[in-house]
Amino acid sequence: MTSSSEAIADFVIQSLSTSEPVVSADWLHVNIRGPNVKVLDASWYMLDEKRNPFQEYQVAHILGALFFDVDGISDRASNLPHMLPKEEAFAAVVSALGIQNKDGLVVYDGKGIFSAAHVWWMFRAFRHDRVWVLDGGLLQWRAIGFDVESGASGDAILNASATSEVVEKVYKGQAIAPIMFQTKYQPHLVWTLEQCLAVLFFIGGFCVGDLYSESNDKTWV
Numbered sequence: 001m002t003s004s005s006e007a008i009a010d011f012v013i014q015s016l017s018t019s020e021p022v023v024s025a026d027w028l029h030v031n032i033r034g035p036n037v038k039v040l041d042a043s044w045y046m047l048d049e050k051r052n053p054f055q056e057y058q059v060a061h062i063l064g065a066l067f068f069d070v071d072g073i074s075d076r077a078s079n080l081p082h083m084l085p086k087e088e089a090f091a092a093v094v095s096a097l098g099i100q101n102k103d104g105l106v107v108y109d110g111k112g113i114f115s116a117a118h119v120w121w122m123f124r125a126f127r128h129d130r131v132w133v134l135d136g137g138l139l140q141w142r143a144i145g146f147d148v149e150s151g152a153s154g155d156a157i158l159n160a161s162a163t164s165e166v167v168e169k170v171y172k173g174q175a176i177a178p179i180m181f182q183t184k185y186q187p188h189l190v191w192t193l194e195q196c197l198a199v200l201f202f203i204g205g206f207c208v209g210d211l212y213s214e215s216n217d218k219t220w221v
Contacts, residue, residue: 024135038064040108042109043057053067063147074167076171105123106133107120110138117133124186126186
């Protein structure tokens with residue numbers, strides 16, 4: 001039986017438009033303690049920035065945020081970074097993080113809007129539409145004066161380290177814990193390199209996402 005608080009929280013999430021990709025820091029501050037609201041720290045940095053996203057997560061993150069390992073949750077069959085993992089691997093790792101299909105997800109990063117948009121797209125590519133990027137990310141959250149917490153619980157540390165292992169097991173065909181998060185791959189959200197080039201050079205426009213050629217080489221731009 002659904003409690004009144006859960007019903008209210010679900011109404012709050014349902015009232016958000018899935019066609020809008022962002023939510024404000026003010027909205028998250030009001031709704032962050034809802035039982036069906038989960039926050040993901042999806043920070044990632046370029047190598048020359050010499051920043052470690054998980055260490056920074058441990059120093060300061062939004063209350064209750066889970067760490068989403070952009071490097072680890074990727075396609076192990078590709079020699080390129082950050083490629084979209086196969087469906088089973090994504091479902092397994094999201095299940096391991098304790099995320100459910102009923103959850104509304106707010107994704108942020110440490111730069112404002114950078115790697116968070118990639119993770120937003122990953123969830124959409126596997127048909128979880130209840131996902132939004134935090135407008136302005138952690139920078140905006142802290143600039144307003146909203147609280148952050150430091151350190152990480154034992155569970156958070158274990159989950160962060162386990163996600164990469166779960167992905168590896170799926171690709172090796174090894175046994176994993178039961179998958180609770182249901183996915184459905186949306187191929188129209190993943191364009192081939194040839195399709196993207198056609199848009200760029202013959203139609204005019206831009207492409208953002210996981211791009212691959214017919215030879216199965218991929219790149220993320």
